[in-house]
Amino acid sequence: MSKVSEIDDYIAKLQRRIEKMKNNPDPNRPMSNLYRYEITLSEAQKRKQAWEEERPFCDGGSPFMIAILTNAMGFANTAFLESTFNTRNSVEYIRLAGKNGLPVDSACDMSILPLSMNELGMIPPEDCTLCDNHACTPMLLRTYYAAYKSQKQCFTFDIPLDLTYESIVYVTEQLKEFIEYCEHNFQGIHYDEERLARDLDLQEEYEKISCATYELLKAKPCPMSGLDILSFMAGAGLGGDVEKRVHLAKMRYEEIKERVDKGIGPVQNEKLRFMWTITRPFFMDPFKVLHEKGISVPMYFAGGPLAHAIPLPNVHFWGDRTLTTLERVAARAMLDRYGHYGKTWVDDIIWVCKDLQLDGIVNYAMVGCTATLGLKKMISDRVEEELGIPVLHLDAREWDSEYASEEEITAQLNDFADMCLARKGLL
Amino acid sequence: MVSEMKIMEERLLRIITANQPENRYDWAKEWKNAGRKVAGVIASVPEEVIWAAGILPIRITGTWSADISKAVAHRGSSTCSYCNHMLQTILDGELDFLDAIVLVDKDQDITRFLDVVDYEKRIKNTKIIHAPFDSSMTNQKYYAAQMRKLAAWLQEISGNEVTEDSLQESISLYNEIREMVTEIYMLQKKEHPALTGAELLGLTTGIQVMDRSFVRDELKELMPYIRERKAPLKNLYPRIMISADSLDNPEYFSLIEGECAIVVDDLDTGRHYFMEMVRDMPDPYLALAERYLYRCYLPRMKDWNTQIPGIVKLAKDFRVDGVIAMPLTWCNPQRFRWPLVKAELEKYDIPSIVIEREYNFTNAGQIKTRSDAFVELL
Numbered sequence: 001m002s003k004v005s006e007i008d009d010y011i012a013k014l015q016r017r018i019e020k021m022k023n024n025p026d027p028n029r030p031m032s033n034l035y036r037y038e039i040t041l042s043e044a045q046k047r048k049q050a051w052e053e054e055r056p057f058c059d060g061g062s063p064f065m066i067a068i069l070t071n072a073m074g075f076a077n078t079a080f081l082e083s084t085f086n087t088r089n090s091v092e093y094i095r096l097a098g099k100n101g102l103p104v105d106s107a108c109d110m111s112i113l114p115l116s117m118n119e120l121g122m123i124p125p126e127d128c129t130l131c132d133n134h135a136c137t138p139m140l141l142r143t144y145y146a147a148y149k150s151q152k153q154c155f156t157f158d159i160p161l162d163l164t165y166e167s168i169v170y171v172t173e174q175l176k177e178f179i180e181y182c183e184h185n186f187q188g189i190h191y192d193e194e195r196l197a198r199d200l201d202l203q204e205e206y207e208k209i210s211c212a213t214y215e216l217l218k219a220k221p222c223p224m225s226g227l228d229i230l231s232f233m234a235g236a237g238l239g240g241d242v243e244k245r246v247h248l249a250k251m252r253y254e255e256i257k258e259r260v261d262k263g264i265g266p267v268q269n270e271k272l273r274f275m276w277t278i279t280r281p282f283f284m285d286p287f288k289v290l291h292e293k294g295i296s297v298p299m300y301f302a303g304g305p306l307a308h309a310i311p312l313p314n315v316h317f318w319g320d321r322t323l324t325t326l327e328r329v330a331a332r333a334m335l336d337r338y339g340h341y342g343k344t345w346v347d348d349i350i351w352v353c354k355d356l357q358l359d360g361i362v363n364y365a366m367v368g369c370t371a372t373l374g375l376k377k378m379i380s381d382r383v384e385e386e387l388g389i390p391v392l393h394l395d396a397r398e399w400d401s402e403y404a405s406e407e408e409i410t411a412q413l414n415d416f417a418d419m420c421l422a423r424k425g426l427l
Numbered sequence: 428m429v430s431e432m433k434i435m436e437e438r439l440l441r442i443i444t445a446n447q448p449e450n451r452y453d454w455a456k457e458w459k460n461a462g463r464k465v466a467g468v469i470a471s472v473p474e475e476v477i478w479a480a481g482i483l484p485i486r487i488t489g490t491w492s493a494d495i496s497k498a499v500a501h502r503g504s505s506t507c508s509y510c511n512h513m514l515q516t517i518l519d520g521e522l523d524f525l526d527a528i529v530l531v532d533k534d535q536d537i538t539r540f541l542d543v544v545d546y547e548k549r550i551k552n553t554k555i556i557h558a559p560f561d562s563s564m565t566n567q568k569y570y571a572a573q574m575r576k577l578a579a580w581l582q583e584i585s586g587n588e589v590t591e592d593s594l595q596e597s598i599s600l601y602n603e604i605r606e607m608v609t610e611i612y613m614l615q616k617k618e619h620p621a622l623t624g625a626e627l628l629g630l631t632t633g634i635q636v637m638d639r640s641f642v643r644d645e646l647k648e649l650m651p652y653i654r655e656r657k658a659p660l661k662n663l664y665p666r667i668m669i670s671a672d673s674l675d676n677p678e679y680f681s682l683i684e685g686e687c688a689i690v691v692d693d694l695d696t697g698r699h700y701f702m703e704m705v706r707d708m709p710d711p712y713l714a715l716a717e718r719y720l721y722r723c724y725l726p727r728m729k730d731w732n733t734q735i736p737g738i739v740k741l742a743k744d745f746r747v748d749g750v751i752a753m754p755l756t757w758c759n760p761q762r763f764r765w766p767l768v769k770a771e772l773e774k775y776d777i778p779s780i781v782i783e784r785e786y787n788f789t790n791a792g793q794i795k796t797r798s799d800a801f802v803e804l805l
Contacts, residue, residue: 101766106757131729137535141763148731148767156729158559173565342542367505374539377501378546
């Protein structure tokens with residue numbers, strides 16, 4: 001395995017990508033990607049610097065939880081998910097986790113890989129592990145395991161199932177305790193409410209632009225490739241350099257609008273439009289298979305970022321009530337659709353399919369995804385019944401290509417695409 | 428004297444076999460026949476609130492049959508098999524007599540299980556309450572408020588108001604049962620335990636489907652007999668502890684126990700269901716919240732720093748020679764925590780082994796071979 005840390009490896013990868021984009025841009029990919037890579041590079045470099053300076057790290061749960069608050073308190077972020085999705089050492093990490101007795105067969109790759117990365121010192125260790133249930137059981141357990149192994153500070157956030165103002169108050173109370181806890185336990189950590197309020201305002205601006213960009217995805221052909229849709233949706237988290245992210249959102253909107261106005265898209269002869277859910281195999285580009293069949297993928301439907309990127313109904317469950325700064329953080333921390341009732345998940349899928357006029361769903365049934373595996377038949381039944389569209393449940397993992405290989409995934413996607421095309425008489 | 432012993436043995440056996448498939452719903456049906464309501468629950472639900480509403484809480488046991496095809500059609504096979512077996516039981520209509528299901532979101536698989544139950548509309552009244560992941564005072568207050576809401580919901584179903592008095596009475600009843608079962612566990616520390624491991628699991632799971640006031644009265648009368656009883660064990664050594672979750676079929680224990688004695692368990696269906704009393708506090712809901720959140724054993728709860736040494740202490744207190752962990756194949760909470768428990772046990776030279784299992788009793792040959800080999804080395 002490479003001795004280079006995941007951050008160094010990622011920095012080098014981003015630099016190569018930026019160079020390539022500058023020298024040889026892909027006409028099918030938005031040029032705003034260049035700025036996105038530059039922001040990501042600058043954040044990775046800051047992370048590396050924080051690691052070298054031994055500043056305290058706390059992930060804020062994930063970019064979709066309270067990273068916006070931990071940033072405002074002065075914590076650096078390990079960005080373990082980013083490392084997980086970009087690593088070149090996944091096989092070694094999974095092997096090590098298995099050797100350590102971790103449940104590599106029953107838990108998802110993204111909950112397992114960071115534990116091995118931590119053990120090998122490939123990502124910065126968290127000084128304060130934030131344990132929370134906003135997403136799913138394996139991600140919560142990952143934090144318990146990490147906290148026990150490191151024997152450093154840890155704090156638990158408890159997110160209720162019900163989206164009510166009462167729940168916001170409860171979570172806010174915990175945020176206050178968290179701030180007090182961290183200010184007491186970490187030197188240099190101080191809650192900066194002014195910065196938080198500013199970042200939240202920027203985040204809301206980002207969300208508004210994202211929602212406007214989402215509206216552009218109704219255009220046919222879809223103006224963005226599956227991979228770019230994924231980056232757009234997954235990048236909607238809270239935290240990082242929010243000001244630059246707002247600028248990125250504006251650039252992306254303008255660029256996509258221009259594409260829509262000109263009728264440009266990566267799938268020019270668009271026959272069908274699919275939704276892709278949850279995650280993807282990171283050892284291949286599955287969207288390419290669909291694009292080659294004349295199928296665009298205007299929606300990447302994943303719990304964490306979704307509510308921050310698209311105008312889902314009932315997201316602003318607090319209504320017209322004016323929230324305090326910390327209540328705004330609490331409310332947003334509760335929006336991860338993975339962690340709620342199954343009915344919400346399926347209702348949202350149906351709403352998006354209708355709104356974007358989609359023709360099929362590739363439900364990436366990732367091994368270990370406790371948030372979604374139990375809903376397979378509910379999804380199939382309801383979308384067939386209410387929309388008359390089919391679902392492919394693609395049983396696979398993120399990194400383990402022995403579980404479902406590129407060839408197997410490609411074959412399943414091709415078969416499903418053909419079936420959908422035949423249904424519409426387009427084959 | 429002999430016939431008196433025989434009568435006591437039969438009475439004890441009645442509890443031990445109460446959760447066997449042929450007896451499992453007898454108590455619930457009798458309760459229903461008297462015009463009262465029954466609610467299905469899982470371990471960790473604050474049952475005292477349900478009992479206080481005049482509703483009999485019975486733990487939902489999944490089907491012990493291998494056929495879970497209806498459940499798998501919904502959830503796939505790579506999900507918690509306890510949930511799949513519970514779901515199959517419900518989809519088969521076996522639990523149509525239930526007036527309600529009350530769950531806590533012990534893990535996400537449980538939430539998704541109830542999502543499907545609701546989708547299939549098999550049970551009219553369902554509720555899942557969110558149980559916090561640590562025991563801070565903020566969380567205790569939140570959980571107490573959840574239980575108050577649960578009480579109001581249950582009142583609508585049963586027509587019985589949950590008063591502070593009825594709740595205190597319910598708490599007392601549950602505490603009395605806990606005290607007696609805790610004493611039975613203490614008897615397992617003796618050189619010759621009072622019950623075999625299989626009998627003890629039968630008893631703990633049996634109680635969870637029975638009329639609790641009958642259980643209390645019956646245990647009171649049985650305790651003198653149990654105190655003197657010697658378990659019908661072939662071997663008293665080595666002494667074994669079983670660590671698992673959602674294990675409710677005593678056949679698993681019988682299979683292992685041929686060559687050893689299972690003297691204690693680390694099970695949500697066993698010892699953990701009974702450990703720790705509800706304290707006497709002015710607010711009974713807060714007292715319940717404290718007990719359910721503070722009682723620290725479920726891997727879903729934050730405090731692994733307490734849980735893991737706690738498991739080691741249990742093993743030492745019961746002078747076990749080895750620990751067998753039997754997690755469900757797809758049970759992430761147990762399986763994430765286990766490597767850390769194993770490492771801690773090793774520090775005290777307590778050997779351990781993991782034998783994964785399905786929820787229903789299967790792969791007996793393989794399990795026996797592995798457990799016998801482990802026991803032989805002790």
